[in-house]
Amino acid sequence: MGxxxxxxxxxxxxxxxxxxxxxxxxxxxxxxSAINGMSMGLATLFVLVLSNMAISATAPYIPDxxxxxxxxxxxxxxxxxxxxxxxxxxxxxYKTLGLFIPLIVVNCIVLGRAEAFAxxxxxxxxxxxxxxxxxxxxxxxxxxxxxxxxxxxxxAFGFKFISGDGILVxxxxxxxxxxxxxxxxxxxxxxxxxxx
Amino acid sequence: MEYILIIISAxxxxxxxxxxxxxxxxxxxxxxKLSTAVGMSGAVCFVITLAxxxxxxxxxxxxxxxxxxxxxxxxxxLIIAALVQMVEIVLKKVSPSLYQALGIFLPxxxxxxxxxxxxxxxxxxxxxxxxxxxxLNLVESIVFAFATxxxxxxxxxLFAGLRExxxxxxxxxxxxxxxxxxxxxxxxxxxxxxxxGLV
Numbered sequence: 001m002g003x004x005x006x007x008x009x010x011x012x013x014x015x016x017x018x019x020x021x022x023x024x025x026x027x028x029x030x031x032x033s034a035i036n037g038m039s040m041g042l043a044t045l046f047v048l049v050l051s052n053m054a055i056s057a058t059a060p061y062i063p064d065x066x067x068x069x070x071x072x073x074x075x076x077x078x079x080x081x082x083x084x085x086x087x088x089x090x091x092x093x094y095k096t097l098g099l100f101i102p103l104i105v106v107n108c109i110v111l112g113r114a115e116a117f118a119x120x121x122x123x124x125x126x127x128x129x130x131x132x133x134x135x136x137x138x139x140x141x142x143x144x145x146x147x148x149x150x151x152x153x154x155x156a157f158g159f160k161f162i163s164g165d166g167i168l169v170x171x172x173x174x175x176x177x178x179x180x181x182x183x184x185x186x187x188x189x190x191x192x193x194x195x196x
Numbered sequence: 197m198e199y200i201l202i203i204i205s206a207x208x209x210x211x212x213x214x215x216x217x218x219x220x221x222x223x224x225x226x227x228x229k230l231s232t233a234v235g236m237s238g239a240v241c242f243v244i245t246l247a248x249x250x251x252x253x254x255x256x257x258x259x260x261x262x263x264x265x266x267x268x269x270x271x272x273x274l275i276i277a278a279l280v281q282m283v284e285i286v287l288k289k290v291s292p293s294l295y296q297a298l299g300i301f302l303p304x305x306x307x308x309x310x311x312x313x314x315x316x317x318x319x320x321x322x323x324x325x326x327x328x329x330x331x332l333n334l335v336e337s338i339v340f341a342f343a344t345x346x347x348x349x350x351x352x353x354l355f356a357g358l359r360e361x362x363x364x365x366x367x368x369x370x371x372x373x374x375x376x377x378x379x380x381x382x383x384x385x386x387x388x389x390x391x392x393g394l395v
Binding site for chain 2: 072073084099105185
């Protein structure tokens with residue numbers, strides 16, 4: 001598989017949110033607006049690329065029996081670095097996303113890619129895979145955030161285009177489940193047509 | 197009185213699954229059958245309470261005195277992973293029947309974000325139950341963790357019951373599987389919204 005394919009497959013074919021259905025917790029919790037969804041996606045992308053590269057580089061030296069704890073420590077180290085960077089440069093976003101930044105450690109996408117791809121491929125390929133899956137995740141979260149923001153608050157990326165409130169429930173918890181359900185169905189429909 | 201408020205708030209108002217979105221993977225993954233949902237809830241309940249106790253003590257007796265609070269994420273996940281492993285070994289020896297019941301769910305719990313989420317919540321967030329916002333003390337943290345895991349169990353078991361019924365009905369093809377489960381979860385979350393404002 002070429003480098004370009006590695007990067008693009010995460011967007012549609014192996015989209016972590018709509019197709020693989022991984023990492024549901026941050027997907028539902030942080031997509032109250034398009035900006036929040038995008039920030040969470042980019043934060044995960046950062047950790048995913050770095051941890052993929054580190055794990056791919058160290059995999060030959062890690063004994064098979066303790067590989068999962070070792071991967072988790074590597075991922076947790078990058079998450080801690082990310083926490084420092086975000087606290088310093090984007091304190092507002094860090095505050096809104098709150099607990100879900102440290103919770104990237106237990107995001108199944110990151111550990112999943114380590115186990116399924118990074119530990120048996122080269123550093124460059126793993127980086128491309130991380131970028132691809134990360135972009136797919138960011139795309140999904142931004143889309144879900146955008147849908148919820150348009151319906152729930154009548155705005156897109158913070159720009160308000162209707163006066164008054166939207167359908168408030170879409171910003172709250174039930175709307176998250178509902179919007180994601182319909183987006184997955186739409187995604188299935190669209191990709192199924194393309195495949196025919 | 198405060199303990200009652202903590203319990204009601206953690207189970208109903210701020211339900212960990214339906215309003216905080218932590219632990220969605222097992223919520224969607226193992227809720228096909230009522231019996232597995234009960235098993236998973238039991239294992240999660242046990243681990244969350246135990247993990248919160250250990251991480252709380254670790255935070256205030258190791259990390260804070262040494263001024264290395266930034267190691268929180270790494271330390272907590274390691275503690276949880278080790279704890280789950282230990283619980284597995286101890287259960288195997290002490291109570292094989294309980295191990296049989298919970299066994300397969302235990303390894304999954306390490307990456308359940310509800311466990312790390314609750315452990316982090318009690319040491320980073322301030323809570324206010326009627327009075328001044330304050331950090332929870334040890335007993336309050338344990339009560340909070342236990343009540344939160346009860347909330348997890350309640351949502352999980354309700355949801356599994358609903359999904360068993362849905363499995364018997366005809367569902368449009370694109371909605372089969374996860375999408376219809378998400379729609380169900382949405383309606384369940386709406387029902388839980390009725391509790392907001394209770395505390």
